[in-house]
Amino acid sequence: MTDTTTPVLDIRNLRVEYPLANGHTLTAVKDTDLLIRPGEIHALVGESGAGKTTVGNALMGLLQAPGKIVSGSITIAGKPVDLRTGRTEGIVPGRDVGAIFQDPMTSLNPLFTVESQLCEGMLAHLKLSSKEAKARALDLMRAVGIPEPERRLGSYPHQLSGGQRQRVVIATALACGPKLIVADEPTTALDVSVQAQILKLIRDLADERGVGVLLVTHNMGVVAEIADRVTIMQNGSVVESGSAREVLTAPKAAYARTLIAAVPPIETRLERLPVPSEETQGTLEARAAVRRKSTKSETGSRDDAVLSVRDLAVEYGGHSLFPGRKASVFKAVKGVSFDVRRGEIFGLVGESGCGKTTVANTIAGLVTQSSGTIDFLGTTLGARREKSIRQSLQMVFQDPYSALNPRLRINAAIAEPILFYKLASNAEEARQDAKTLLEAVGLPADAGARFSHAFSGGQRQRIAIARALGPRPSLLICDEPTSALDVSVQAQLLNLLKDLRDLAGLSMLFISHDLAVIRQMCDRIAVMKAGEIVELADTEALFTAPKHDYTKELLRLAPSLDRILSRQSALG
Amino acid sequence: MIRLLSVRLLQAVLVMLAVAAIAFVMFRFVGDPVASMVREGATQAEKDALRVALGLDRPVLVQFGNFVGQVLTGDLGTSFRYQQPVTSLLLSRLPATLELVVVATVLALAVGIPLGVLCALKPNSFLSRLTQATTLVGISMPTFVTGLLLILIFAVNLRWLPSSGRGDLVDLGLWQTGFLSLSGLKSLILPSITLALFQLTLIMRLVRSEMIDVLSSDYIRFAFARGLPRAYIYRRLALRNALMPVVTVTGLQIGQLIAFAIVTETVFQWPGMGLLFTNAVGYPDVPVLAAYLLFVGFLFVMINMIADILYTFIDPRLRTR
Numbered sequence: 001m002t003d004t005t006t007p008v009l010d011i012r013n014l015r016v017e018y019p020l021a022n023g024h025t026l027t028a029v030k031d032t033d034l035l036i037r038p039g040e041i042h043a044l045v046g047e048s049g050a051g052k053t054t055v056g057n058a059l060m061g062l063l064q065a066p067g068k069i070v071s072g073s074i075t076i077a078g079k080p081v082d083l084r085t086g087r088t089e090g091i092v093p094g095r096d097v098g099a100i101f102q103d104p105m106t107s108l109n110p111l112f113t114v115e116s117q118l119c120e121g122m123l124a125h126l127k128l129s130s131k132e133a134k135a136r137a138l139d140l141m142r143a144v145g146i147p148e149p150e151r152r153l154g155s156y157p158h159q160l161s162g163g164q165r166q167r168v169v170i171a172t173a174l175a176c177g178p179k180l181i182v183a184d185e186p187t188t189a190l191d192v193s194v195q196a197q198i199l200k201l202i203r204d205l206a207d208e209r210g211v212g213v214l215l216v217t218h219n220m221g222v223v224a225e226i227a228d229r230v231t232i233m234q235n236g237s238v239v240e241s242g243s244a245r246e247v248l249t250a251p252k253a254a255y256a257r258t259l260i261a262a263v264p265p266i267e268t269r270l271e272r273l274p275v276p277s278e279e280t281q282g283t284l285e286a287r288a289a290v291r292r293k294s295t296k297s298e299t300g301s302r303d304d305a306v307l308s309v310r311d312l313a314v315e316y317g318g319h320s321l322f323p324g325r326k327a328s329v330f331k332a333v334k335g336v337s338f339d340v341r342r343g344e345i346f347g348l349v350g351e352s353g354c355g356k357t358t359v360a361n362t363i364a365g366l367v368t369q370s371s372g373t374i375d376f377l378g379t380t381l382g383a384r385r386e387k388s389i390r391q392s393l394q395m396v397f398q399d400p401y402s403a404l405n406p407r408l409r410i411n412a413a414i415a416e417p418i419l420f421y422k423l424a425s426n427a428e429e430a431r432q433d434a435k436t437l438l439e440a441v442g443l444p445a446d447a448g449a450r451f452s453h454a455f456s457g458g459q460r461q462r463i464a465i466a467r468a469l470g471p472r473p474s475l476l477i478c479d480e481p482t483s484a485l486d487v488s489v490q491a492q493l494l495n496l497l498k499d500l501r502d503l504a505g506l507s508m509l510f511i512s513h514d515l516a517v518i519r520q521m522c523d524r525i526a527v528m529k530a531g532e533i534v535e536l537a538d539t540e541a542l543f544t545a546p547k548h549d550y551t552k553e554l555l556r557l558a559p560s561l562d563r564i565l566s567r568q569s570a571l572g
Numbered sequence: 573m574i575r576l577l578s579v580r581l582l583q584a585v586l587v588m589l590a591v592a593a594i595a596f597v598m599f600r601f602v603g604d605p606v607a608s609m610v611r612e613g614a615t616q617a618e619k620d621a622l623r624v625a626l627g628l629d630r631p632v633l634v635q636f637g638n639f640v641g642q643v644l645t646g647d648l649g650t651s652f653r654y655q656q657p658v659t660s661l662l663l664s665r666l667p668a669t670l671e672l673v674v675v676a677t678v679l680a681l682a683v684g685i686p687l688g689v690l691c692a693l694k695p696n697s698f699l700s701r702l703t704q705a706t707t708l709v710g711i712s713m714p715t716f717v718t719g720l721l722l723i724l725i726f727a728v729n730l731r732w733l734p735s736s737g738r739g740d741l742v743d744l745g746l747w748q749t750g751f752l753s754l755s756g757l758k759s760l761i762l763p764s765i766t767l768a769l770f771q772l773t774l775i776m777r778l779v780r781s782e783m784i785d786v787l788s789s790d791y792i793r794f795a796f797a798r799g800l801p802r803a804y805i806y807r808r809l810a811l812r813n814a815l816m817p818v819v820t821v822t823g824l825q826i827g828q829l830i831a832f833a834i835v836t837e838t839v840f841q842w843p844g845m846g847l848l849f850t851n852a853v854g855y856p857d858v859p860v861l862a863a864y865l866l867f868v869g870f871l872f873v874m875i876n877m878i879a880d881i882l883y884t885f886i887d888p889r890l891r892t893r
Contacts, residue, residue, distance in 0.1 A: 094799030106790035111812050121798045156888040
């Protein structure tokens with residue numbers, strides 16, 4: 001029944017431009033060809049700004065206002081798209097093309113039931129009666145594997161988990177029987193275990209229904225897991241295209257090689273991740289300067305604990321208006337104990353909601369524990385902290401975009417804590433320190449005169465690190481420092497953090513959900529689940545011989561380039 | 573849901589007790605009630621007798637308890653100025669203010685919401701630019717200027733509408749309404765427009781900015797990606813999300829209007845509570861002021877509670893908590 005010969009998507013010579021305010025035009029996509037056959041999953045890979053999302057938006061008619069298709073052709077399931085208007089007028093989005101967005105938390109309307117959102121497309125496009133639509137909605141809910149579909153139809157999005165919401169989004173995308181689905185980072189916002197399920201669901205739908213899938217992603221593991229074909233984009237152009245096996249195992253283009261090499265492997269630990277550009281002489285000198293300043297009179301062997309957490313428990317809620325009655329309490333952290341030794345990078349890993357960020361915030365003093373103790377440099381930390389303690393404990397946050405004050409010049413942002421802790425005698429000296437720090441994190445010294453919006457995400461995270469190093473901390477808490485960044489940028493930052501540890505004798509508490517990153521960075525690891533540490537071991541021991549079932553499960557589900565490729569080659 | 577309601581009710585009672593305490597303090601310390609009630613030249617013994625009769629010799633807490641008890645039975649004391657029970661004074665003035673405020677609010681919502689949506693959807697069209705500019709002028713002009721201008725144009729020059737008073741009223745027992753007579757309706761037009769103008773601008777701007785926010789959200793982009801009709805997306809999916817904060821603001825504004833329609837009522841000689849209050853301040857008519865304080869407190873507490881309940885109807889996320 002399904003037509004297996006006509007491609008579901010055929011893009012030729014696509015060119016998308018954005019006219020800029022200064023009269024120039026930005027070419028977001030140029031000379032791009034893409035062909036997807038029924039039942040095929042085609043991954044479109046690239047770093048942010050590569051134009052991969054623009055391709056998806058262009059074929060769904062969702063290009064943002066000034067952007068327009070300048071030339072080329074798009075054919076969806078044999079029907080050509082009218083390009084004169086820059087819109088897909090011959091094609092009805094929703095009926096011919098289904099969309100899956102990145103974040104299931106925000107792509108469903110919070111005020112309407114699942115049923116209403118599933119059915120509205122069918123009512124509009126297929127002209128079904130509401131009864132027929134409901135019956136079809138039930139079928140779809142079963143097809144995407146949502147338990148108790150009848151009950152769930154009446155639910156509101158907030159009553160569903162992230163994975164269930166993404167299933168609803170997929171069901172919505174399938175509602176009108178499209179030939180093609182555009183999935184833009186469909187699993188990026190999900191935990192690994194949920195990610196594995198959703199990927200399997202997409203694979204099954206492609207196989208069973210013959211739907212073609214354009215999978216826009218930056219995650220090579222995901223590509224290796226389900227894609228048939230891969231196209232790699234850089235700066236709006238295709239640099240390489242071919243079957244997933246070929247491209248991932250033997251990339252031809254230089255960019256494709258660096259991109260794939262920058263993916264941190266989960267199987268082995270590398271001293272440094274391969275990155276395109278390495279540090280200059282100036283950077284090395286600056287780092288030496290940072291080291292001279294940071295080395296304190298502290299003596300102690302590597303085995304001394306810098307930080308020692310005992311039976312830490314944190315509860316949220318629990319304040320009731322009526323005295324004597326306890327309102328519902330959420331136990332975010334339930335009795336966690338661990339040490340961070342001098343010069344060690346200690347990893348906390350777990351899925352979202354496991355309490356790892358709460359642990360970090362409690363140590364940083366942003367949240368108060370309900371019981372347990374935190375000893376830092378031999379002092380027990382209370383609710384009120386000495387200035388010297390706060391100085392020695394600095395934090396790098398996940399989102400570099402919101403972590404920097406947009407109204408402060410970078411120099412001022414970095415000098416501020418230096419002056420606050422009186423580590424420089426005057427503003428000029430603090431500015432010099434800031435300059436040295438900027439060079440140490442690999443940014444040009446003149447960067448300090450600019451504001452944060454002039455920098456990319458990776459550069460901003462470097463600035464955030466420089467700012468955290470300013471007060472010469474003993475312990476640096478990094479909460480998902482690279483999860484908002486592209487792989488090649490991530491590789492550079494991970495190398496930087498390693499260097500800083502080696503050079504300044506810094507200890508780190510490193511939090512991540514990404515097992516591969518954790519393996520590259522950490523000396524010892526604690527795996528957290530539902531507020532508890534289920535396993536704590538040396539990195540090599542944990543990855544080679546995990547003891548707890550949950551750790552094994554996490555390791556099994558983490559998408560891994562090498563493992564999948566070796567499995568595939570073993571089969572074929 | 574029931575828990576939420578009971579918590580809200582308890583909070584409301586606490587707030588009202590605090591307001592009552594302030595009103596009570598006003599009674600006791602702003603002037604000596606005995607001095608203002610006895611005839612001139614009364615002896616000390618007569619004054620003491622009156623003090624005992626009024627219960628002013630008892631402990632403060634007992635007095636406060638009595639005061640609260642009286643308020644609960646609807647006894648708000650006797651006006652110094654009019655020598656009438658304050659409760660009946662307030663009730664006689666309430667319909668005028670309420671009718672004015674209801675009309676003004678309906679007007680503000682009926683015009684403000686569509687204009688706000690228009691300005692969000694077509695920011696560059698002539699109509700939305702005109703709206704933005706005129707409402708900016710409207711909001712920057714003091715209420716009395718707007719009122720006087722309207723009177724000058726429509727009452728003095730064109731002679732279309734009356735410039736003051738409520739026109740002919742129809743008596744419905746406790747309530748005297750201006751809705752049922754032509755002159756009553758005519759009299760409502762100018763003051764309600766004057767009162768609504770500020771509200772209208774506020775609601776228009778709020779709806780506009782909320783709508784712009786909502787339209788850039790993922791779920792609206794997702795709705796476009798599913799090819800749903802534009803009108804459906806705007807009218808049903810986006811507007812409902814955008815109206816959430818409007819509920820709160822409208823609620824608070826209604827309170828504001830009832831309590832502080834003073835300027836408009838003065839300009840149009842509207843026999844509402846604002847006029848009663850202004851006169852009471854000048855006199856000073858302490859029982860009226862205290863009652864007014866209680867009334868306004870009660871109003872705000874009630875409106876906030878109603879807005880909270882409305883919220884749970886609009887937003888399913890609040891129902892399960």
